[in-house]
Amino acid sequence: MQDRNIPSHGAPFSLPVEVSHLTKSFGSFTALDDVSFSIAQGETVALLGRNGAGKSTLIGCLMGFLLADSGNIDIFGHSIASLPREIRARTGFVPQTMTGFGTFRVAQLMDYIAAFYGELPPVDPALMAWADLDPRKMVRSLSGGQKQRLAIVLAMRHNPEFLVLDEPVASLDPHARRDFMNLLDSYTQRTGASILISSHILSDLERLCSRLLFVRQGRVVLDVPTETFRATTRWLEHPTPDQVLAALPADIQILGQRPDALLVHGWTEDLALPDGIQTVVPDFEDAFLEITAPRTTPAEAETPNAAA
Numbered sequence: 001m002q003d004r005n006i007p008s009h010g011a012p013f014s015l016p017v018e019v020s021h022l023t024k025s026f027g028s029f030t031a032l033d034d035v036s037f038s039i040a041q042g043e044t045v046a047l048l049g050r051n052g053a054g055k056s057t058l059i060g061c062l063m064g065f066l067l068a069d070s071g072n073i074d075i076f077g078h079s080i081a082s083l084p085r086e087i088r089a090r091t092g093f094v095p096q097t098m099t100g101f102g103t104f105r106v107a108q109l110m111d112y113i114a115a116f117y118g119e120l121p122p123v124d125p126a127l128m129a130w131a132d133l134d135p136r137k138m139v140r141s142l143s144g145g146q147k148q149r150l151a152i153v154l155a156m157r158h159n160p161e162f163l164v165l166d167e168p169v170a171s172l173d174p175h176a177r178r179d180f181m182n183l184l185d186s187y188t189q190r191t192g193a194s195i196l197i198s199s200h201i202l203s204d205l206e207r208l209c210s211r212l213l214f215v216r217q218g219r220v221v222l223d224v225p226t227e228t229f230r231a232t233t234r235w236l237e238h239p240t241p242d243q244v245l246a247a248l249p250a251d252i253q254i255l256g257q258r259p260d261a262l263l264v265h266g267w268t269e270d271l272a273l274p275d276g277i278q279t280v281v282p283d284f285e286d287a288f289l290e291i292t293a294p295r296t297t298p299a300e301a302e303t304p305n306a307a308a
């Protein structure tokens with residue numbers, strides 16, 4: 001149930017986020033290649049990929065800091081190219097690192113940012129208790145983790161309906177990180193907000209997120225509800241995986257391959273498999289490593305039932 005004070009301005013049934021065929025290059029390097037996905041209300045989506053996969057570039061385009069070469073992004077039914085101010089006010093963004101504002105005191109900066117949003121409800125006491133910031137301290141005197149907490153408070157202060165977090169927990173200690181993940185979970189439950197979060201702490205993402213968006217070399221290679229991923233992603237262990245590959249139906253997606261196993265998506269109990277195959281539930285980190293490992297040849301990237 002939503003309890004926010006910010007009115008809805010988008011089209012009645014518009015999705016919070018729709019990204020279609022987004023492409024972004026830096027010179028001759030393609031950082032995003034035909035990326036499409038959407039985020040529904042109340043979804044918490046994990047953005048997963050290796051260093052340099054294109055996560056921050058995608059986030060930059062979503063937040064309107066970077067201009068895509070082609071494709072489109074709609075936020076609450078409005079194109080990012082001409083996002084009305086009141087729609088932008090329904091979004092929040094936590095950057096990888098907070099820079100600037102060093103000469104502000106914490107309370108001053110919170111008031112300064114809040115002023116951009118007009119009338120706001122009181123700050124969520126749970127958020128402030130978690131952040132545990134001294135309002136009198138100068139921003140430049142905060143530790144790295146404290147700056148990160150401040151960035152999170154500033155991004156969530158106005159109860160955004162779409163919150164984007166770019167590696168928000170990298171400088172948080174394990175206590176602060178765990179508590180923040182719980183806070184984020186209760187925030188989405190309480191408000192129905194949609195979230196896109198990028199992090200290299202895979203266990204957090206697997207626990208918190210309802211959907212997984214794997215990015216490899218600028219392309220979305222798997223976009224799947226977390227429950228479906230758990231239920232249908234399996235290692236098929238066999239001494240000759242190529243034989244298994246030949247026997248699989250075309251709708252089974254191959255996510256990775258070891259000398260003695262295939263990682264597949266789309267497995268079900270009643271899938272007819274050749275004799276001698278061991279079916280093993282993958283460890284999430286192992287699966288991540290397989291799915292996001294770079295592919296070197298165009299054939300690997302383009303094979304129809306490969307993870308392309």
Ligand SMILES: Nc1ncnc2c1ncn2[C@@H]1O[C@H](COP(=O)(O)OP(=O)(O)OP(=O)(O)O)[C@@H](O)[C@H]1O
Pocket residue numbers: 026029031049050051052053054055056057058
């Ligand atoms: N302004 C830029 N100019 C040139 N290349 C860039 C620029 N910004 C990003 N890139 C390149 O685009 C690719 C994607 O970068 P991006 O920052 O989106 O990766 P990422 O997935 O967020 O990585 P990380 O996990 O390390 O934060 C990288 O190869 C990077 O070097």
